[in-house]
Amino acid sequence: MFGRDRIEYKTPEQVRVMRRAGLVVADALAAVRAEVRPGLTTADLDAVAADVIRSAGATPSFLGYHGFPATLCVSVNDEVVHGIPGPRVLEPGDVVSVDCGAIVDGWHGDSAMTVVLDAADPLDVALAETTERAMWAGIAALAGADRLGAVGEAVEDVVDSAAAAGANGGTRFGIVQEYVGHGIGSAMHQPPEVLNYRARDRGAKLKPGMCVAVEPMLVRGARDTRVLADDWTVVTTDGSRASHWEHSVAVLPTGVVVLTAHDGGAARLGELGVQVADLGS
Numbered sequence: 131m132f133g134r135d136r137i138e139y140k141t142p143e144q145v146r147v148m149r150r151a152g153l154v155v156a157d158a159l160a161a162v163r164a165e166v167r168p169g170l171t172t173a174d175l176d177a178v179a180a181d182v183i184r185s186a187g188a189t190p191s192f193l194g195y196h197g198f199p200a201t202l203c204v205s206v207n208d209e210v211v212h213g214i215p216g217p218r219v220l221e222p223g224d225v226v227s228v229d230c231g232a233i234v235d236g237w238h239g240d241s242a243m244t245v246v247l248d249a250a251d252p253l254d255v256a257l258a259e260t261t262e263r264a265m266w267a268g269i270a271a272l273a274g275a276d277r278l279g280a281v282g283e284a285v286e287d288v289v290d291s292a293a294a295a296g297a298n299g300g301t302r303f304g305i306v307q308e309y310v311g312h313g314i315g316s317a318m319h320q321p322p323e324v325l326n327y328r329a330r331d332r333g334a335k336l337k338p339g340m341c342v343a344v345e346p347m348l349v350r351g352a353r354d355t356r357v358l359a360d361d362w363t364v365v366t367t368d369g370s371r372a373s374h375w376e377h378s379v380a381v382l383p384t385g386v387v388v389l390t391a392h393d394g395g396a397a398r399l400g401e402l403g404v405q406v407a408d409l410g411s
């Protein structure tokens with residue numbers, strides 16, 4: 131849907147502003163993680179994030195985006211992405227995916243996490259952990275690759291190894307294909323698309339200044355999705371549970387840095403043998 135020729139390459143100064151937006155998003159998600167529990171509504175989570183973003187002097191990316199009515203997307207259980215916060219009360223064992231975006235001085239950050247509430251089904255925990263691991267593997271792949279297609283290859287490798295280890299009780303986690311990662315910068319969604327699966331076309335060439343959101347979505351059943359009557363909420367067609375993890379990442383001349391992680395991705399990328407690049411000042 132996006133041409134490769136419209137990629138926005140950022141200057142180091144622009145990436146540093148995006149880092150500020152990324153840290154606001156990281157703070158908002160950390161606050162939600164600290165609060166989320168059974169008995170709260172998804173609207174309660176939205177209020178927590180909205181407060182963090184407004185207190186930082188930033189602007190929510192999602193509120194008003196094509197008419198979206200909230201600060202967060204909160205997607206529970208069989209909801210994959212784009213769930214609208216509201217009166218739904220969270221229950222023990224729920225799989226809660228929280229997606230957040232913020233704007234600082236015109237530049238965006240975008241990140242998502244999945245939290246499995248206490249009394250969890252171990253297979254739901256495996257789903258969320260595998261999705262997070264797939265995201266980090268995709269980000270690590272950006273550090274050494276020549277083409278963006280390395281992300282989808284890394285995600286598929288993690289899903290394959292999880293299947294080999296029996297993580298989903300004998301079946302392979304599904305990889306959602308209708309929704310993919312994207313370029314990010316002066317707009318939340320820009321070219322290029324970042325696929326979460328192997329494709330013959332290995333995608334755009336990786337170049338310094340490219341900033342992308344890496345965001346795999348895995349499901350316990352079939353990968354097919356549909357959109358609910360609210361025109362936003364994406365659910366699995368078979369009702370199986372879903373997980374979504376996302377970080378915004380900058381490609382610099384010296385490597386990658388995760389703009390929406392407090393540590394820039396140092397801990398998780400370090401485990402994968404990737405050193406985080408220096409953003410400068």
Ligand code: MG
Nearest residue numbers: 229240241376
């Ligand atoms: Mg997002």
Ligand code: MG
Nearest residue numbers: 240343345376
């Ligand atoms: Mg995104």
